[in-house]
Amino acid sequence: MNTRTQTTEFTPVDQDLYAAAFQFLDPDPTPAPAPPAVLAVPAQVPLTTAAPVHLTGPVEKTLTDALTFLDTHGWTRYSLINTEGARCSIGALRAAAGSRNAAYRDAGNLLLHEARRQYGKKWQAIPAWNDSHSGAQVRSVWAAAIRRAHHMNI
Known part of the structure; x- marks a missing residue:
């Protein structure tokens, strides 16, 4: 006998119906524990209503990691790294990027652009x-550059 079906959808089993059928088959059943309550399956949410997922881009990650580095190790002026391990903005960018790659270059350009936007176009270099x-002023520019990278999804 061939009982294959073409459908892949199955009807849920009514546990009470099965219990009643087995009582007729076994005249002297041993009491079984009560079956757990059947939980209602929540309705599936269409994918179009799901919130979009933001993936952190390499520029945003580099800027965020550099600012975290500054917050953790300290910020300094007039040197790449001071004797206590604090870094200037370029030193933090280098530490975060690991090498002078595209993310390092783009993060630096975005940081300088934000510094010029906030403090005037006279600044030629970070x-x-x-x-x-x-x-506090430097940190403010870093935070604004991170927000901008996030918004630009880069």
């Missing part, structure tokens, strides 16, 4: 801007 501002 070290000069870094050395001329306070730690």
Whole structure:
């Protein structure tokens, strides 16, 4: 006898119906523990209503890692790395990127662009801007550059 079906959908089993059928087959059943309550299966949410997933781009990651480095090890002026291990903005970028790759270059360009946007176009390089501002001002530019990279999804 061939009982194959073409459908892949199955109807849920009614546990009470099975229990009643087995009582007729076994006249002296031993009491079995009560079956667990059947949980309702939640309705599936269409994929179109799911929130979009943001993947962190390499520039955003480099900027975020560099700012975390500055927050952890400290920020300094006038040197790449001071005697206590604190770094300037370029030193933090180098530590975060690991090498002078595309993410390092793009993160530096975005950071300098944000510094110029906030403090004027006279800044030609990150070290000069870094050395001329306070730690709070530098951190503010870093945070704005990270937000911008996030928004640009880079």
